[in-house]
Amino acid sequence: MSAFTPEEIQAILWKAADKLRGSVDSAQYKELMLGLIFLKFVSDAFDEHRNKLAKELAEDGVSDDRIGVFLEDRDEYTGAHVFWVPETARWSWIAANAKSQGVGKLLDEAMDAVMRENASLAGVLPKVFNRDDISQQRVAELFDLITDTRFGSTEDMPAQVVLGEVYEYFLNVFARAEGKKGGEFYTPQSVVRLAVETLEPYNGRVYDPACGSGGMLVQASKFIEAHGGRGHKADIAVYGQEVNERTWRLAKMNLAIHGIDGNLAVRWGDTLADDKHPDLKADFVMANPPFNMRDWARDESDVRWQYGVPPRSNANFAWLQHAVSKLADRGTAAIVLANSSHSSPRVEAEIRQAMVEADLVACMVALPPQLFRMTQIPACLWFLTKDKSPPGCETPGRPARHNPFHRRQRNGRDG
Template sequence: MENTEQKFLKELDDKLWKSADKLRSNMDAANYKHVVLGLIFLKYVSDAFEERQEQLTELFQIASDDNIYYLPQEEFGSTNEYQSAIKEELEVLDYYREANVFWVPKAARWNTIKEKAVLPIGSVLWKDEAGNDVKLRSVSWLIDNALEEIEKSNTKLKGILNRISQYQLDNDKLIGLINTFSDTSFTKPVLGGQQLNLHSKDILGHVYEYFLGQFALAEGKQGGQYYTPKSIVTLIVEMLQPYSGRVYDPAMGSGGFFVSSDKFIEEHASEQHYNAAEQKKHISVYGQESNPTTWKLAAMNMAIRGIDFNFGKKNADTFLDDQHPDLRADFVMANPPFNVKDWWSETLADDVRWQYGTPPKGNANFAWVQHMLHHLAPTGSMGILLANGSMSSNTNNEGEIRKRLIEEDLVECMVALPGQLFTNTQIPACIWFLTKDKANGMVRSDKKRDRRGQFLFIDARNLGYMKDRVLRDFTSDDIAKVADTFHAWQQGEGYEDIAGFCKSASFDDIKKHDFVLTPGRYVGAEEQEDDGEPFAEKMARLTAQLSEQFAESKRLEEEIKRNLGGLGYEL
């Protein structure tokens, strides 16, 4: 992305967040995200709708052999009649649906909201279908009415737009937000008078991603229930390469893995010699989420990006109410909550999903692993984020389950992550990559070799940088280094063990380590550069240097005491 576009997005982020953050004094962060994201959604769909209207207006006036929209002016008696005909034609719903643009009823259009929000409470807004006056009750009611009208006209959105009246926000606060968002355009981005090459969905997607990250920070511990750091999601997607097939996330949160899969296809389209829009038709996404508001948030996240999705009939517990019982996915990706204790039900005792051992009742880590394996296609692959304890714990059958997974040759790669990557937990984490076919199957079998009996370990704990005082992040080079290493090992081209970073191990190697999968045990220590100085000489030199420094420290200490004594102080 060019610097001007990055600058535009940065300024947009700062402006919108500064405005939205004013709500923090009035309501909990877990709630005001729904108000803000709801308003952003309304602004986006309205901007996209107006953009389509402008395109249609132009088409109505351009005569050509293949323009099915053309309205010849000579067929109308006057200019006013002609303009009225165009306005009437602009309200034909099919023109918008054919362009994959949400239909926005007049009551839900941004200009209507902005204009009506400042009217005195009780003002007549319009007539309803029965001819009765519709009066302004509050600004939050006006917004909820807009959301309801959009849901009625767009079946994809039915039941997923969160209403805001329940949060009882002051009218003035909402009017302030509306005015701020009114100065933002998702369809005509301009910076310094220069028109930028950014698509509306790109801008909206960026804003959504930024806000979810900020809300995760604001919410603290609970934020991680729906937000996974972008760099980790990107890393897993880059390693699994979901070009086509069914993608499943049983703990989807706001749908970050699906968004990244969509972006992955776009970014890699040219190098794979295919059309991104056509390729997306070969991807279908399935998800599940127990939190009702987060389930709606994920659905809205997909809808605004034009991603077809199946998130089940409702929000539901993945273990107790599987919304996709017959699904066998080509790619499964998830960041389930770590070390969940309160998950067990006696109805799960003989569950068909526990093929490799019954998970402990006090920790759901291996329940997530086996649930994902159950839903994995015979040639599928999966990546799951888990706490580091999953690599070595022998508590309550966990060691036996891990041993079975290794013996069945399901584990393909283990990646140890650095600390401080998450906003909501300091628990060290790792990524498990598993597959049911290490022979040469997978989705693109021609690019992979027979990897049976081999396991890749990557220690990425030294990668990344501190983006602020508390959070660490990966650079694009860090992500590429890990993903490229994985792919080179899979393909048998250009891979080599690197001390301290990666190691291709055998089953016997893992057996010697009692089936512990911690990468540090296998990759060893990073090789130190040899400076040519013999060890004995170096130790003698460093010891002498340390002795000199101790002596100098003692001298300085005595001098400070003398100086303080001269001033009448004793140390």
């Protein structure tokens, strides 16, 4: 059976989501749906590689007995960047045993097995399918619908790209369904693209201190693929942190689906209170932190407050100064904040002035209202940089390290 296009998969899974509507809340069915999508993907990718391997070995004249040994050698899969899926976690095995053993129980056990066998997924996948408050009939119906969907490669797209598009589509769907709460894990794609395309992260370390479901980090990887090809994905290293456990899990799955070996720390945590990457110096910082956050973990002695201690009533300038503290000597940043951040009075005005006088602010971009589900107020993008001088010599054969904010000299004067 040939693989489905992203549009075909989206249509099938939208029908699947409709089966859950009303029986569980949107946050819960987000875990159910995205967890099942992920398990189906890793199982299909495993089967696809297994079939390819079997065909190659047969063509090389390898005996059936030896082929069987190779097909169960995990190194044959992990060496090709395919997740190892133990037999009882493979979709076909679950489908064959679901009626006799219970689909919810088998799905939870499968999630456990995949996490146990793949260190990068430890503690990430949801085990929510066999709970008392989840209808097992609904789970079985959902499982059957997804069984009819094949997440393999198409002529135009590798399986990873197909699933990546489907996963992002459903993140958007669930953000809409959750309304204001959806804004906690999802940044509109138009804003993400604007930030990434402006910073142009060709190579280096990319960091998001409020990463949500990982959209900024995924877009940075897509930028590399678009401008340098898939072979250049390793030109960037991605780091992030997220305060919400469920959202942290979504982000880990999102990066894994896109083939990104990112460092989101070993667990979730509040960046302003407990920085999980204390020694990181990034070439690019991108973030959409909570707007106008009150009662945040404020410590007046924190070394990050080089330009003034932010007020307890608003963390906007805590996020900006945290971003600055993470920048390498020639680093650049794009931070989404409420529009009021460029005109707020008193303490924030003093911090803003100090940052401008330190020549950290490259520019600001006003965004229209009603872009964000968490608020209808207009927002803006702060672009920061530690060095506005032109780029220096670059490594031959690699894209030039571009600084979009360097000063251009005209007739001996700043342009």
